[in-house]
Amino acid sequence: MAAAEGSPLTGVGWSAAPEAAPAGWTVITGTVEGTAANLGKGFGHKGGGYLCVSTGGAQGSVVTDVQVLSERSPQPPGYTRVPEFPEPRAAASRKKRVYVKLVPAAAAETVVTELKVSGKSKTLPGYLKIGEIGSFAIWCKKGPFLQPGPPPLPKPRPLSPHLRQLSLQPPDRYQTHPFKPPRSHLNRPRTGNQSRERWCHLVVSAPPSGAPSPLLSPAMDGVPFTLHPKFEPKLSSGNNALLADLSVKSLADIEREYNYTFVVERTAAARLPPGVS
Template sequence: MAAAEEPPPLTGVAWASAPGAAPAGWTVIATTVEGAAANLGRGFGLKGGAFLCLSASAQAAPGAVVADVQVLSDRSPLPAGYVRAREFPESRPAAPRRKRVCVKLLPRGAAATAVLDLKLSGRSGAVPGYQRLGEIGSFAVWCKKGQVPHSTPPPLPSPRTVSLGLKQLSLQPADTDHKSPEKSGPPFGSKHASLTQHESVYDTSNIYGLSAMDGVPFTLHPRFEGNINSGSNTILADLNVKSLAEIEEEYNYAFVIERTAAARLPPSIC
């Protein structure tokens, strides 16, 4: 069995002096849930009638909805964002009352929940599924809240395809799916394994593989360029070459002092 649909949110709560005094579009609560006459004028201490009437719109049109209803004493300050319920007819002067009904209105798009219905019962009565707001005279006021149905959001536009001209403006490579085959390096020890002037010992694809000498050209000091170009060996004239015997004689050390100290006998004990 399908669940019953909830009524639309209320768009207004007002008072009417009689069931026929409410304008078109308003529904008067003429009886309580027990079937008694719902004339709240007796609760207000009035000689005339006072009936609650409701306005609701089944369409999710732009406008205000009743977000909350409170029953307050006439001496209580009006809460922020609340207004007094309207009265029909408007020309009727407001009489002094012990209780008043305050309504909070919010735009439909800003309200997550709203008041869906109001009912009246006797003081000792109960209305399942409704929240008790308070008492007016010998009546109890009940409220039912629910979600606010919003209008269907407009459909999102379909994604547009990127034209070939825009793809050519991309910074990415034109064809990343096809990879060029890696070139195999020359065998180690062959004549092609020697480095050329455009090659580097380090892998420059990684910043940690760079050397401090990468990119620095090798040049010879001008002092030695003339000697190398002429083919003379004058650059080696200042070198002093020693033989092995000369090196051993220069750095010969017999360790005489150390051996003498080690040969000394410890002092005898008398």
């Protein structure tokens, strides 16, 4: 069984048995010819042994190179010895040792994507032979590592002209605009009653610069009004005099005043001919 093709390897190890590999590791149990890939004798173990790889998650480090060296060869700089499962015994002999070079994924350009085991006489096109263990040849496949790019940004949705005019920001300021009378009233000579004219004022919010005003002018804007002369002395004497003339009706008075008995309708209905409904 080979490593998953196309995914960068994140680790290479050696397992004493297929069931000894921890979770997340894939054991290479067979050769490309279909025979068992037990490397135990050549690796210094009487009970057997298998290569295993991990491909889970490329956010940390990835394998960029693998080397198989004899026990007398020095460890290459920048390489680490592969882990063994279970923990290796101190007295065990290792005729061949496997080293890997781990590089942070952000700095990796070429990575190892697959390991395969075959007989010594076998040739695998597209694979690089990295060494021999016992009667087996170890091959690896390399490829460029594509750095994960940022997630694509969503395209902005087009807004209709009505939505563009909407704003969640409050108006900058509030102003009081008096409504001036028409010019015809200003040019007309004033009388005594007209001197007491009152002009209404509305408080409106100033719309943002360049935006249309959302307010509609009332129908009475700019129309002057005057108070009847009989209310003038009562307003000048205070609010109590005005409230004294107000009469409060009871519920019975309201029902009696607005009681409608439909006498006219009933009389008209009684005068209709029998054939008219």
